[in-house]
Amino acid sequence: MFERDGYLDTRLTDITKEAQCAAGSFYTYFANKEEVLAAVLLEAQEDMMHPGMSRVEGTDDPHAVLEASNRAYLEAYKRNAKLMGLLEQVAQVEPEFREFRRRRADAFIRRNARGIADLQARGVADREVDPMMASRALSGMVSVMAYNAFVLGERQEEESAPVELDELVSTVTRLWANALRFPEHR
Template identity: 50%
Template sequence: MPNSTPPRARRTRRGVRTSGALVGAARRVFERDGYLEARIVDIAAEAGVATGSFYTHFSGKEEVFEAVLAELQDEMLHPGAGGTGADGAEADASADPAALRRGVEAANRAYLESYRRNAALMAALEQAAAVDRRFLAVRLRRSQVFVERSARTVVRLQQAGLADPALDPDVTARAINAMVSRTAYMTFVAGDPVPFEELVRTLTRLWMNALGMPRAPE
């Protein structure tokens, strides 16, 4: 993401501390108030700085939200949170079905736990994406990382004879990614709760069934 923070503000230790405090404060305000209702004056007050100091580091609410999302992306896009079971299955495409299921389940669990921890911020991102195309682009880029990772997994499983060879890897990856991410949204943001362990088990089974993978014991 572009960063237009003035170079002088970034160079000093004090500037780095203040910028970090503003990003942390912005996250709390966005989580509390949502993107649409968040105000710069509230972010500055939460960080314990004057409102004018905010503009030394960020050009506006949009830029500080980009900085908050960059931190979220670091957490949610790491390999342990693939979001569609990709990493667990990717580890060993020649494994037995039970081992594959455990891998898919572990990856889905990591993603869902991360989504649950960050649900308020994910809700703010949904708001921002609806009114500002730059955040829609952020959301799409984030989704594309999951899709590409899952597509590679589908190819490996097909090559190992463990997934339906007739499936298009990219389209399949898009579908299973949407299934997991939208279910997470409905559960943790929209307030349509499902018991967590049941959610993990069901999404894992649906993920494997969608690829036509061998049935594994629970």
Template identity: 50%
Template sequence: MNPEAGVEDRAGRAAPKSKRGLRTRAALIAAAREVFERDGFLDARISDIPKAAGMASGTFYTYFDSKEEIFTEVVRQIREEMLHPHVRESIGDDDPRELIAAANREYLQSYRRNARLMAVLEQVSKVDEKFRTLRRERGAALGERNAAMIRDLQERGLADARLDPLITSWALSSMVGRMAYTVFVEGDEVPFERLVETMNQLWYNALRLGD
């Protein structure tokens, strides 16, 4: 029996409860990220993950059952990083244009940092239903977050009340996400500040926000 066993994680495996176990698991996830960024999902080998973490090869199976399981954890970490649920608190400003600008900037910066993994997720989601679902969940969570912001602006009389908050959020979020993929994954050359400014202005125009 694994002495590090504690509460179950999202995959059903007993998660580590000691600080050492948590550190080891986190180090494996970080190493897996490096391997997936370098080799992609299909060509990545499980044996390379503990090697990249400086651990014995058998250590991997103490914490994970498969390459799919650890890749899922990598994707979940990216999702949490990219959602930025506390933009309002981080900038301390209720001005709608400032909120939208901060949210778009943080999302695009995060996408740029994670571009290689976003490309891997796009690749895998085309052939694996589980990761296609994870990709959809990430998009849905982002859409719900932005819909809540739009709804709040409408209730305050700051945004066009005729717009459906969720549909509007999906449309505008998809636009930003697709542009991020085009620029940071496919490599189309667009200056970052120009990209941010243009995405912001399209949001302002769509919601009919004043200056």
């Protein structure tokens, strides 16, 4: 419903009709449409934070792990693209969703900062880079590229096909590896 109609145009009557439930039943579980949207966004966030990808089988190669992590995130973002666009829309007009968006971004940034610190401790990543600052920059880059590709439908060049997932994964992985100065990228 939210994906189809957008936040501003979705009404409680639309939600209850789509869910085939009475308004009274709706209010047993949710106080308003904001709570419904929050529940939907939390589910999407869980999919994106934990897309089902564990360690890459049979390798400790940091580049392979980074590539698999970027692929899992971008695939999850693509699956949830309409909701991610909706979150951006709602965050502009509803303070509680602006805070939700900030907390969501912070969760990714902190997780990635821990990963960068681990790579530094193993001698794989540049130890002179602040893990939190690097994570903010690199996570932001990937998030904006995903938004542009999957929400806005950005193309490589005007009149060309949309950006391919493999190309996006390859590009953001190379930029992460270069920024962190992985040994093969020094």
